[in-house]
Amino acid sequence: MSEDLNKPFAGVLKTVGFDARFPNTNQTKNCWQNYVDYFKCVKAKGEDYAPCEQFKFAYTELCPPQWTEKWDEQRENNVFPGLYERPAKEHH
Numbered sequence: 001m002s003e004d005l006n007k008p009f010a011g012v013l014k015t016v017g018f019d020a021r022f023p024n025t026n027q028t029k030n031c032w033q034n035y036v037d038y039f040k041c042v043k044a045k046g047e048d049y050a051p052c053e054q055f056k057f058a059y060t061e062l063c064p065p066q067w068t069e070k071w072d073e074q075r076e077n078n079v080f081p082g083l084y085e086r087p088a089k090e091h092h
Contacts, residue, residue: 016058027062034058035071036082043083 022030038055045052059068074080 009076016061031059031067035063035068039075039083061065 016030021033026058033037034055038052038059041049041055071080073083075083
């Protein structure tokens with residue numbers, strides 16, 4: 001237990017900061033957008049790109065685990081609508 005208290009931020013509660021795009025108390029859209037933004041960021045910049053972690057922190061704080069588990073399953077099956085990319089048009 002004492003080891004945990006020596007870690008940075010041990011025992012400090014932290015939550016997602018205010019986002020002007022989502023001023024209302026219902027944070028469903030905020031949850032969704034941060035989940036989508038995290039995976040777009042990782043795809044564009046790679047898993048080691050630290051700024052992507054802010055999106056992950058936000059969605060893990062805002063989203064019910066049941067939602068992200070379902071979305072993770074949908075991503076694995078390539079049916080998650082938030083990351084859908086249209087196939088490139090073929091030029092003849």
